[in-house]
Amino acid sequence: AWGRAATLLERAAVGAEWRVEEGEISLVVDRLRFLTRFGTALSLAKSGRFEVRRGRPAAAPPSSLAGAERYGVDLSLLRQSLRLTVAERLDRLDADVEFFRGLRFEAV
Amino acid sequence: MSLLGMVRGLTDARIDFVVIGGVAGRAHGATRVTDDLDICYSRERANLERLANLLDVWHAYPRGIEPGLPFIMDRRTLENSPVLTLTTDHGSLDLLDQVNGVGDFTAVSGASVVVATSDGIRFRVLGLESLIRAKRATKRKKDLDQLPELLALLQLKTEGG
Numbered sequence: 001a002w003g004r005a006a007t008l009l010e011r012a013a014v015g016a017e018w019r020v021e022e023g024e025i026s027l028v029v030d031r032l033r034f035l036t037r038f039g040t041a042l043s044l045a046k047s048g049r050f051e052v053r054r055g056r057p058a059a060a061p062p063s064s065l066a067g068a069e070r071y072g073v074d075l076s077l078l079r080q081s082l083r084l085t086v087a088e089r090l091d092r093l094d095a096d097v098e099f100f101r102g103l104r105f106e107a108v
Numbered sequence: 109m110s111l112l113g114m115v116r117g118l119t120d121a122r123i124d125f126v127v128i129g130g131v132a133g134r135a136h137g138a139t140r141v142t143d144d145l146d147i148c149y150s151r152e153r154a155n156l157e158r159l160a161n162l163l164d165v166w167h168a169y170p171r172g173i174e175p176g177l178p179f180i181m182d183r184r185t186l187e188n189s190p191v192l193t194l195t196t197d198h199g200s201l202d203l204l205d206q207v208n209g210v211g212d213f214t215a216v217s218g219a220s221v222v223v224a225t226s227d228g229i230r231f232r233v234l235g236l237e238s239l240i241r242a243k244r245a246t247k248r249k250k251d252l253d254q255l256p257e258l259l260a261l262l263q264l265k266t267e268g269g
Contacts, residue, residue, distance in 0.1 A: 031178070032178050032180050033180065033184070035177055035178045035179070036178065036179050036180045036185055037188060037189075038177075039169075039177045039178075039179050040170050040185065040188075040189045040193075042170065042172075042173055043170030043171050043172050043173050043192075043193045043194075044170075044191055044192070044193055046171075046172040046173075047172060047193040047202075048248070048250075049202070049248075051248050051249075061252070061255040061256045061259055062256050062259070064263075065264070067256070068256040068257065068260035069260075071256040072256075073256050073260050074139070075260060075264075077139045078137060078138075078261055078264060081137040081138070081139055082261070082264060084137075086135050086224070087223075087224060087225050088226070089134055089137060090112060090131075090135060090223070090225050090226075091112075091226050092134075093111060093112075093131065093134040093141070093142070094110040094111055094112050096141045097110065097141060097142075097143050098110065100141060100143065101143070
């Protein structure tokens with residue numbers, strides 16, 4: 001059990017250390033490091049970044065342009081976007097984000 | 109600060125990184141709006157130091173967590189956390205040290221292309237085919253939903269139009 005505990009603590013990388021002094025065994029945990037690790041792990045769990053689609057495997061995404069259109073992709077928007085330079089596309093992204101941030105602010 | 113402002117901050121701080129996710133998709137022509145920046149970063153020690161210092165200046169904090177929890181942003185935190193979902197003074201930032209379906213930073217960097225913004229920031233974004241591989245490998249609904257658009261983009265680009 002001691003060995004297992006030591007392995008788990010090492011894997012958790014929380015700066016824990018076992019100390020044996022005068023017949024006493026103590027576990028010293030770097031509290032700030034532990035809470036940092038806890039916070040990052042909790043944030044990751046809440047973000048859904050590792051959420052995997054459940055149930056039957058998803059149908060293969062449409063590989064044809066017509067299939068993509070049936071899926072709901074607006075091909076005219078894509079064609080329009082491809083006529084822009086990369087710099088123009090990125091500028092539009094920033095403008096879009098600003099617009100939606102503004103909308104959220106208005107909603108609040 | 110905008111998404112591109114964050115990219116400028118990263119390049120000015122000489123961080124070795126590749127933009128992945130929604131911003132990379134937009135650079136390739138996708139139309140979805142994303143309000144967070146996803147990057148894959150080099151785990152080289154000096155790079156981790158520079159990145160941690162910048163994130164500390166930006167008051168990076170785990171996203172979705174109640175404020176006030178003690179949090180250290182330093183090289184060790186980056187070393188201990190292969191994936192970090194952060195909120196900063198300038199917006200949401202997700203950090204990954206590798207990308208599903210592509211590999212570690214070396215592979216991601218090798219599969220990337222350099223792009224430039226209108227005000228001259230040059231940075232790397234994951235190539236479209238690798239972005240598609242990454243979305244397929246991640247298997248999240250959110251990522252799978254983006255596949256038809258990215259596949260259509262690839263086809264349009266291949267056909268020249």
